[in-house]
Amino acid sequence: MKTKVLLLIAIGFSAFGFSQKNEIKAAEKALKGGDAAAAKTALEGASSLIESADPRLQAQYYAVKGNVYYDMAKKGDASAFQTAIDSYRKVISVEEASGKKKYTTVATQQMSTMTADLVNAAVEDNNNKKFAEAAEKLYLGYKLSPKDTLYLYYAASSAVSGQNYEKALEYYNELKTVGYDGSGVKYTAVNIETGEVEEMDENTRNLYVKANTHKDPKDEKTPSKKPEIVKNIALIYQQLGDNEKALAAYSEARAVEPDDVNLVLGEANLHYAMGDKDKFKELMGQASEMAPDNADLLYNIGVINMEQGNLEDAREAYRKTLAIDPGYINALLNLSTTYVNEGNGLIDEMNSLGNSRADIARYDELKQKKDDLFTEGAKVLEDALKTNPDNQSVLSQLKNIYGALGDTENFKRIKELLGE
Template identity: 35%
Template sequence: MNIRFLTLGMIFLSFPVFSQKDELREAERQLKRNNLQETTAALKKAEAVLASATEDQQAQYYFLKAKNELAQADSGTDTEKNITDAIDYFNKVQEIENATKSKKYSVQADPLMNQLLSDIVNNAINDNNSGNFQTASKKFEQAYTLSKKDTSYLFYSANAAVNAKDYDFAESKYKELLRLNYTGKTKIYTAVNKATGKIQSFGGDKKMRDVLLRHNTYVNPGEVFEESKKGMILKNLAFILMGKENYSEAEAYIIQAYKENPDDTDVLISMMNLYLETNRRDKFEEVALKALQKNPENDVLLYNMGVVHLNKNEDASAKEYFERTIAVNPKNINAYINLANIVLKSDAEITGQMNSLTNTRSNQKKFDELKQKKKEIYDAALSYLKKAESVDPKNEMIQSNIKELNNFLMNY
């Protein structure tokens, strides 16, 4: 009785394994015939007994699942989800076979993964070039998930997300790049797509590039050496955090960005903006002076220094910076407007003096002198505003101010 009971137990334990083999065999048969519904049904049955399957059968199961998802993607059912799932299943195959040191299904998966990666990257580049940044970002992320050794795809995903104004997604990807110690300082492999005639980057994946060269779909291989992108990552991350008014975290990243590349004017300007937003004028001026030492002809820096002195009521210094701004960039409207405002500052005092004078013969000469000064002030301010108008003829605020000054001068 004991022997018979043991035999029944052995038969019971073996049954799911045989069932697994049958269902996998059926799924493979239906997939070759492109019967996707039947393939899905067979894989569903195989999934029910997956826990009792051998590691080889598990690898086969995920390999067939990946192929089925690719076939589903080709049918246009839910392409993005199908491709995402296919990538997950291919990665599962590699995970299982790396643990077992088997290559049976990984070898079969490699060319499919390479072609899929090429298609995803091509589509992502086309989307990016067409201004479809959101979809480009997601596709570059898919490319990274499929080939995690090519961290550059994660970088492209984050950049496209910034262009799409998807700042939360970009922030998470930039932070992941920093955790991975990504710098982007690498050798990039390129080739010309025969179909389009355009150069395509394959990131650091020389193997995939060379496979496609052998297939004769790409020609003219090349190499490009790219400098570190760490400074850009830190700068963009700081910019995103400043937009969220998370100034303390943003400051930490912008300081790192400055250390990474102290000659980057954009970094210095971002630091200046941060200190302006947090009302630290002394730090702002300190950074601005450093920036001007490196870029004495930068009109943005000159203008901002003018604003700093204007806010401190240091009108002479502010005027000097605004005039230097215009000398570098004659189209800086705000510099003209601020110069006009500086000139008009003394108008209130003169008007007050005029109003305080009594209507006597002895005060008439004083009144006329003040009136002439007022006219000179308006003439000077009008000169600046007309220059601003020549840059932007449709600016209603400038037109309104010019009209007001002209009305005064006509009446006097």
């Protein structure tokens, strides 16, 4: 009786194995006929007992499953890429354990081809502004080919473009962990027929030059991307509101690239956002020394001094800005505003004065000083109109100053220029 039971169990397993083989064959046939959906359904029928099947059948099953899901991915189902990858990896692990490698070569080749397909699809997604999809595909491409860390770098960039900052932070931190540098050499030569500079790998470039199809070979070193990565990590932490981690990231980045003025600016802006205006001012001063011809830097130094009531320092910064860029409209407007603000600061004292002879004299003195300041502010804008006669912001601010001065003639003139 015991023998019969064992025999029945053996027959049962044999039947299951036969059924699985038929379903795998049906899946292969459906896939060959272009019906990936039917192939997927056939495989689902074999899935429940596949883990108890012999290694050879398991390897075949996962090889077919990889092919089916890869076909689905190529036809637009991006979510199928991961299943295809997992299936091919299962093929490799099963055959590695059994020592029989019938499907491993095909699985490896398919994953290599899939990497290229993922990257090409990601490029198309980025062009269509589908940044989240692009980032996911580039990351999968990197996981398929870990030596190609450039894919991980571009995955992070796509995530930033899609404003998926948590995912971008994950990718950037992984770039740090694997020690991605990004520096290298770009090999170029001029195509003699078209006259265009073309980039290619070194061996191809050298062959083309020897064949006289290209000329003027050049080797151009590309800089390290480490500072950019750490800076982006800091910016993302700042965006996510984790200012302490952002400050630590800036500190690390500046240790790597102490001469990078953009890192100083980034840290300065973070301190400004945190309310530490003194530190902001200090760092902006450092940045200004590092880039003395940077009009934007000088303008921002003017802004912070203006906000802190340091009007003379603000004017000095705005004048330096305008010496570099005479057409910097915001610097012109703010320079004018420093005089208006100083004049307005006298009004409270003027209103507090009484009717005594001394108070009247003080009132007249303050009013003259206020009017002189407003006139100086108007003069800045009148000079601006010489090169920007139609600028609406300049005209509007100038109209308001003349209105406050009670200068009816100039007030009407500016109103006409505004078309009012």
